[in-house]
Amino acid sequence: MGVLHITREVYEQMRAHGEETYPHECCGALLGKSTADGWQVEAAVRAGNTRTDSAHNRYQISPVELIRIEREARGRGLGIAGFYHSHPDHPAQWSQTDLAEAHWLGCCYVITAVAQGKATVTNSFLLAGATEEEKRFELEIIRIKEAPSNL
Numbered sequence: 001m002g003v004l005h006i007t008r009e010v011y012e013q014m015r016a017h018g019e020e021t022y023p024h025e026c027c028g029a030l031l032g033k034s035t036a037d038g039w040q041v042e043a044a045v046r047a048g049n050t051r052t053d054s055a056h057n058r059y060q061i062s063p064v065e066l067i068r069i070e071r072e073a074r075g076r077g078l079g080i081a082g083f084y085h086s087h088p089d090h091p092a093q094w095s096q097t098d099l100a101e102a103h104w105l106g107c108c109y110v111i112t113a114v115a116q117g118k119a120t121v122t123n124s125f126l127l128a129g130a131t132e133e134e135k136r137f138e139l140e141i142i143r144i145k146e147a148p149s150n151l
């Protein structure tokens with residue numbers, strides 16, 4: 001099973017975002033470095049949910065925003081490690097729509113369940129497969145890296 005490494009700070013930022021936008025979905029990108037041991041996520045970038053038809057169970061990042069995010073990542077020496085969104089009052093499991101709309105092979109898709117405005121379970125799914133046709137989500141282990149003490 002793959003491992004997603006993420007700092008405590010980014011993990012909490014991502015979950016707090018889902019609580020803020022409740023009862024709507026939040027979404028954003030995760031920036032980090034690809035290592036032999038999986039993605040090391042170092043920052044989260046918030047994105048506006050551009051779906052107005054059904055913002056409670058759909059999410060989308062606009063192409064313009066994606067370009068801005070990619071530029072920000074490059075400026076920090078990072079890459080796009082994946083994307084996150086929330087599931088208001090739904091389990092932290094991917095939906096068929098989530099899979100259909102996921103196109104970044106090798107990136108992680110993190111889902112946080114927000115129940116009654118409170119973030120509960122957070123799961124990460126790696127978009128595995130070599131091509132769009134055989135893509136699939138694989139559950140990953142999330143390993144939270146505690147901040148180093150300020151010495």
Ligand SMILES: [Zn+2]
Pocket residue numbers: 057085086087094095098111
């Ligand atoms: Zn979803």
